[in-house]
Amino acid sequence: MRHAPRETLARHLHDHAFAAVVLCGGYVEAGDTGRHWMEAGDVLLHQAWESHLDRFGRRGAEVLVLEIDDAAASRLSGRIADPDALVRLAERDRAEAARLMLAELGPKPSRPADWPDLLAQALNDDPALCLGAWADARGLRLGSVSRGFRQVFGMAPVGYRLVQRTRRAIAAVRATAEPLSFIAQDCGFADQAHMSRAIRRLARTTPAALRKAA
Known part of the structure; x- marks a missing residue:
């Protein structure tokens, strides 16, 4: 999914669990699991029936969306080392890309909260x-x-x-x-x-x- 610079998506609900993998650019998501600042390499996991809004930065963003099991989303967020390799794998096998992404998901530094x-x-x-x-x-x-x-x-x-x-x-x-x-x-x-x-x-x-x- 490609999003334009300064684009805003109003609060919306997703029926199915999924992972959002940021390939380039960045955005801020505010939803049922809190507020998340996302940039290239970051991954945010969503359970079914989560809702959130998204505000994209001056560069917009390109995001790979992968379907996952609801239970896998309990880890919430993390980072992957090579999002481009994940995209290449997803072009051939999206289920395998999701499995690899979850297996390689590393920790993401926390951000000060207001x-x-x-x-x-x-x-x-x-x-x-x-x-x-x-x-x-x-x-x-x-x-x-x-x-x-x-x-x-x-x-x-x-x-x-x-x-x-x-x-x-x-x-x-x-x-x-x-x-x-x-x-x-x-x-x-x-x-x-x-x-x-x-x-x-x-x-x-x-x-x-x-x-x-x-």
């Missing part, structure tokens, strides 16, 4: 987080936090928190045999019906169908 990144991480860690208490602890006004977070991530913290709860519920539905009512309570939903509506909005299917497919 408060929107810290809030996104806090909501990932605890979808029951009280936004008011979080803002007060850092001397920030809740209204300013909401506006600033939306500018970075394309949605308000309340909506982001609901997405994290829903993704956690989807994982539990697919991986366990726990009653749906228990999962709903454990993930912070008002009741099972509330959880089911949230899952249908995000994954466009029902908890029962997710469990049957898993």
